[in-house]
Amino acid sequence: MTDRSALTKKILLGMFSGLLLGSLAHSIALDDSNPIMQFGINGLIDLGGQIFIVTLKLLVVPLVFVSLACGASNLSGGTSLGRIGIKTLVLYLFTTAAAISLALIAANIINPGLGMSLASDTVFVAKESPPIKQVFLEIFPSNPVKAMAEGNMLQVIVFAILVGVAISKSGEHGSRLRDSLDDWNEVIMKLVLMLMSVAPIGVFCLMTTVFANMGFGGIFDLAKYFFNVVLVLVLHFSLTYFLLLRFLAGLNPLRFYKDFYPVMVYAFSTSSSSATLPITLETLEKKMGVRKEVASFTAPLGATINMDGTAIMQGVATVFIAQAYSVEIGLAGYMTVILTATMASIGTAGVPGVGLITLALVLQQVGLPVEGIALIIGVDRLLDMLRTSVNVGGDATVASIVAKSEGKLDY
Numbered sequence: 001m002t003d004r005s006a007l008t009k010k011i012l013l014g015m016f017s018g019l020l021l022g023s024l025a026h027s028i029a030l031d032d033s034n035p036i037m038q039f040g041i042n043g044l045i046d047l048g049g050q051i052f053i054v055t056l057k058l059l060v061v062p063l064v065f066v067s068l069a070c071g072a073s074n075l076s077g078g079t080s081l082g083r084i085g086i087k088t089l090v091l092y093l094f095t096t097a098a099a100i101s102l103a104l105i106a107a108n109i110i111n112p113g114l115g116m117s118l119a120s121d122t123v124f125v126a127k128e129s130p131p132i133k134q135v136f137l138e139i140f141p142s143n144p145v146k147a148m149a150e151g152n153m154l155q156v157i158v159f160a161i162l163v164g165v166a167i168s169k170s171g172e173h174g175s176r177l178r179d180s181l182d183d184w185n186e187v188i189m190k191l192v193l194m195l196m197s198v199a200p201i202g203v204f205c206l207m208t209t210v211f212a213n214m215g216f217g218g219i220f221d222l223a224k225y226f227f228n229v230v231l232v233l234v235l236h237f238s239l240t241y242f243l244l245l246r247f248l249a250g251l252n253p254l255r256f257y258k259d260f261y262p263v264m265v266y267a268f269s270t271s272s273s274s275a276t277l278p279i280t281l282e283t284l285e286k287k288m289g290v291r292k293e294v295a296s297f298t299a300p301l302g303a304t305i306n307m308d309g310t311a312i313m314q315g316v317a318t319v320f321i322a323q324a325y326s327v328e329i330g331l332a333g334y335m336t337v338i339l340t341a342t343m344a345s346i347g348t349a350g351v352p353g354v355g356l357i358t359l360a361l362v363l364q365q366v367g368l369p370v371e372g373i374a375l376i377i378g379v380d381r382l383l384d385m386l387r388t389s390v391n392v393g394g395d396a397t398v399a400s401i402v403a404k405s406e407g408k409l410d411y
């Protein structure tokens with residue numbers, strides 16, 4: 001057995017034992033004041049999980065900056081960067097729009113919200129969503145240090161690409177800087193590997209805490225909605241990506257899934273595309289044969305702007321809330337949902353729970369009550385884990401297609 005597959009097995013073991021232990025603690029009704037819960041699960045184990053997540057996140061800003069600047073500078077000359085950039089963006093938008101369309105169709109067949117009682121004691125207070133002009137303006141950084149300090153990934157991306165392009169145009173000076181960025185890239189990847197070796201423990205801690213506090217209870221109250229989202233996530237993953245991988249990337253999708261699933265386990269346990277990015281990159285480059293210059297451009301971009309799983313949740317949730325409040329959306333309304341959810345996916349940061357916040361934006365656009373979000377909060381933690389796995393699956397699919405089309409895929 002290779003080191004890598006041994007590690008994957010350990011991560012899976014960590015995931016399942018955490019799931020079991022957490023569910024067990026939840027089912028024997030350990031409440032917050034119980035010492036096992038207070039000092040054990042919500043104390044020590046939670047601390048382990050939080051440290052793991054924080055360390056993964058620590059890598060995100062340096063990794064995105066260094067890898068994108070390297071990627072942009074290596075895609076020498078403006079044309080190939082422009083071409084790859086456009087292909088990547090178009091594919092990301094296309095897969096997200098396909099995901100949400102699938103979600104809307106399935107939700108209209110399953111009707112998850114029909115006969116829902118509106119009684120909900122959870123209150124959701126929506127944040128005022130900023131005007132669209134402001135949203136676009138905020139993509140551009142006025143202060144790159146501030147953008148990095150605040151973890152504003154869209155701004156970090158813009159800055160990194162600009163620096164990368166400037167490096168490629170700066171002759172000898174640029175090539176010296178590129179070499180040192182390459183060195184940094186290696187060092188950061190080494191850090192990723194170091195962190196991966198403790199991942200089984202980190203994943204175990206995360207799963208135990210989540211399931212001890214949440215259990216599976218909420219699923220039964222919202223079973224139709226929950227399984228509707230799960231069904232579309234599975235369909236999109238096993239159908240849309242299957243076809244894209246087969247016909248656009250010329251790959252054997254089953255082999256692709258087999259090689260990629262450890263990344264999905266990470267995404268599932270952390271509920272964060274950004275925190276998973278180091279592993280996504282490593283796997284794309286070392287296992288899937290996507291050449292570094294393409295992987296280091298497409299993956300960080302995808303972790304920030306491409307959220308197919310999130311869009312699926314938002315599509316089903318919109319139909320669910322419309323039905324629960326007996327509001328007709330109509331064809332024009334559905335078009336608006338497709339458009340806004342695709343845009344919202346760009347603005348959804350790759351961290352836990354943000355999809356629910358940007359859902360407010362979609363609901364507002366079609367005139368649905370934002371308070372409806374309170375109806376689905378109960379199962380969102382679990383759905384977040386599942387949809388994040390699909391989010392990273394989408395990033396890898398697009399990265400492979402782009403690499404293939406550029407002759408930079410050595411699977």
Ligand code: ASP
Binds near residue numbers: 349
């Ligand atoms: N947790 C998701 C991600 O990181 C975003 C979301 O849907 O909330 O990809």
